Amino acid sequence: MGATLIIACGALAREIDALKRANGWDQLQVQCIDAALHNRPEAIPARVDALLEKHFHQYDRVFVAYADCGTGGALDKVLARWDVSRLPGAHCYEVFATSAVFHALAEAEPGTFYLTDFLARHFDRLVIDELKLDTHPVLQDMLFGHYQRVVYLAQTDDATLLAKAQKAADRLGLAFEVLDTGLTALQAALAPQILHFDHDSEAHHATH
Known part of the structure; x- marks a missing residue:
């Protein structure tokens, strides 16, 4: 199983780390973005895009642990260009x-x-x-x-x-x-991305 990167809001860092330890997701690496950007959500897509530009080719799998988070669909436009998924929902x-x-x-x-x-x-x-x-x-x-x-x-x-x-x-x-709430719903959203990612690593790298 190849290495997986999650680009995450800093507000989820502790919870993702807890799930990583509890589930033995040793292949998982997490890169966090300052949670204070939620007060300036228009800046989130560009920050995510910059991290994708920097790290995308270094990992077999990449997932973004943000919901829309007030970006009004702008984050989804960035993710569509990279063919990367995010957490479901608005926030x-x-x-x-x-x-x-x-x-x-x-x-x-x-x-x-x-x-x-x-x-x-x-x-x-x-x-x-x-x-x-x-x-x-x-x-x-x-x-x-x-x-x-x-x-x-x-x-x-x-x-x-x-x-x-x-x-x-x-x-x-x-x-x-x-x-x-516990972490059950967050785990349910993350686990398929980490364990059963849709694209194999060759397809992932061949498209970019």
Whole structure:
């Protein structure tokens, strides 16, 4: 089995590493992109494209561990040029929760702000600091005034992260709910790409 590269959002790094260790995916290498780009999603396609340009021919298989992530289809255009697949759905919330569960959550309350383990861990840096909510408090109402609740999609059973997620909801003045997702859905999305990739290595390299 040849080497596989996953180009991943940094927000998934810990979870992918956990799955790699749990499943013995020794052939898997991971190259991460700063998760802060989610505040500038228009920059994601170019960063992914640059990494594909750099690494594509060094691996037998390449997969991109991003969903659309706010790129409005621009990421898919990049991936189509390289004949590379990505995670399903609009964003990692949908990946973790599964599409059916996520859409049920969104339909039940469109004004939902979602947290993952990563976002709970780095809420102050990625939300408060990046969006300048401390220095410009008026922005909180502008950006979060239409939200009604925080749903914490928990990948792990971690009391510290649970407390951080609750604190984030309190900081935003929103109701708080928890949904334990684990890593089952992420594993289901990644495993076929790693173990049963559609293209053999000769076809992979011959096309580029």
